[in-house]
Amino acid sequence: MSVADNPNVPSFLVLHLGTRRVALSREEVAELIASPLLYSFPHTTPLITGVVMRRGRILPVLDLGHCVLGEPSPATRFFLVVERKISGATEKCAIPVQGGCELVTGIMTPEADQSGFVAGWLDLNGEQIEVLDLEKAIATATRGYTASAAEVTV
């Protein structure tokens, strides 16, 4: 049995955020959707750029470009639906991605410095792909937002 066929080998979804390729654990990802309309309205939550409708449900859109690229992701109509656990409940969120995603299996090399939002690294034919820890990425962006807001206030 090859590594790819082995259900015990973890799988990951490799996605495009702007010019970067990063990966998320397959367990966090529900589906890839195409949604033509992003609805935005005023709010103060970092990373959220609006909401999309999916089967009559409203999904908040979390733009990881802010923490991975240091700027908003380019406009897109493709979103990766992920599940987050918030206050003991599960909520689906949409992450804007550019183009298709690739399902890969492999062994992740854990990141030595666990203070950041990179959980580890995947070796894909010699290319080192960052595996993101979604909740840490959101927490990091939130801290950055709070810090910059404080700078403005002072």
Next chain:
Amino acid sequence: MTPPANSGPAPRDTRPREQVVVFSIGEFSFAISAPSVQEIRRTDSLGGAVVELDRSALRKVRHIVERDERSYYVVSGYEHFHLSVSRPTTVLILRDAPVAVLVDRIEEMAEMRVLLHLPRSFCGEERIWYRGLTVLGRKVLPVADSCGFLTAAELQQLEEQNPGLLQTAATSAHERQRG
């Protein structure tokens, strides 16, 4: 087996309905429950009923307005929602709070058939601003909470900085009417 066609009247839509006022500030549209709005006026028709506050603890509140023996804090909608561009021409005088909200314009009256919870991922001030989200004409709109324009703490802050101002303004307006 498929159910027989035309076997009876179509089931009635029993979802709760609520009349809402759809208004805009800058590029954004919002809905607010129609019963929570007492009066809608153009800003240029308020005339001498507007009093400028000497001091205000809140940037979004700079005036009070007197209407029918009651006084209201005038909340700038665009300051409240942290927007940068706005041309307020209309004021919504609210029923449930001593608040009048400056908005750019009224878009329409509509019937809201669904009020969805704001997703938990939203964790900022919007949890105070909105009752939830609704879908009107294929658009998702936030539904403003009439009690969210000024929180109890903000009202207390304004009252402490301008003690008895709302009461005084209401009394003087009443006396002017009697005189």
